[in-house]
Amino acid sequence: MKKFAVILAASGLTLAACSSDSEPETEAVEEADSAEEAMTDTQDTEDTESDEEGGSVSVDEGIFNVEVTIPASFFNEEEDLKQVAADAEAEDVKEATVNEDGSITYKMSKTQHADMLQEFSNNIDELKNDIPESGDYPSIQAVEASNNYDHFTVQVDQEAYENSFDGIATMTLGISGSYYQVLDGVDVDDYEVTIDIEDAETGEVFDTIVYPEALDEMGEE
Numbered sequence: 001m002k003k004f005a006v007i008l009a010a011s012g013l014t015l016a017a018c019s020s021d022s023e024p025e026t027e028a029v030e031e032a033d034s035a036e037e038a039m040t041d042t043q044d045t046e047d048t049e050s051d052e053e054g055g056s057v058s059v060d061e062g063i064f065n066v067e068v069t070i071p072a073s074f075f076n077e078e079e080d081l082k083q084v085a086a087d088a089e090a091e092d093v094k095e096a097t098v099n100e101d102g103s104i105t106y107k108m109s110k111t112q113h114a115d116m117l118q119e120f121s122n123n124i125d126e127l128k129n130d131i132p133e134s135g136d137y138p139s140i141q142a143v144e145a146s147n148n149y150d151h152f153t154v155q156v157d158q159e160a161y162e163n164s165f166d167g168i169a170t171m172t173l174g175i176s177g178s179y180y181q182v183l184d185g186v187d188v189d190d191y192e193v194t195i196d197i198e199d200a201e202t203g204e205v206f207d208t209i210v211y212p213e214a215l216d217e218m219g220e221e
Helices: 004-009 015-021 027-040 081-088 110-133 159-160 168-183 213-220
Strands: 058-060 065-070 095-098 104-110 142-143 150-157 192-200 205-213
Touching: 004 027, 081 150, 095 192, 104 110, 110 142, 110 168, 142 168, 142 192, 150 159, 150 168, 168 192, 168 213, 205 213
Parallel strands: 150 192
Antiparallel strands: 058 065, 065 104, 095 104, 142 150, 192 205
């Protein structure tokens, strides 16, 4: 599962990256967030739960705040988690706490959470457009995605695809879709990303890749 962190870092899809690329909020939104902060000071918040191995994902939605806990398995073992938390707080996240199990809990307003998901969605949409247009993966002609990025269809020239290393592009799609679902609150034991490889000429699906099983299989090799 640590491969998540390596590929995620390579693709540049991190929580801090999403928040740093977002557009400035309007004064109305800023005022709303300020009001949320003031009222939140008087309310009790529920504890975000995680298991002893840092394997659970929690999105705790209060009245005004959202707490997102990313499990330890999504971070590189050599990564400085305190620096990751500090970088997040330097952006739009209200608070980032490193937990004893190696997970990190991010506290933000509902507006910030919605903006973060939208920015991540935009990044994935840009990615699926860039893959066939960049020329780096000649056999891939188009990429389609479901609304919550739990399913991708990659249309390819089958012969060219099977005689190339273009399949590496599907790894980035699988990791990106997985991370989006985690941020959106899908439990770590329930999320799944299916990638169908389709012959563009015949419309036949000749290969299917499922994450996170694909990463587990890689770890066993």
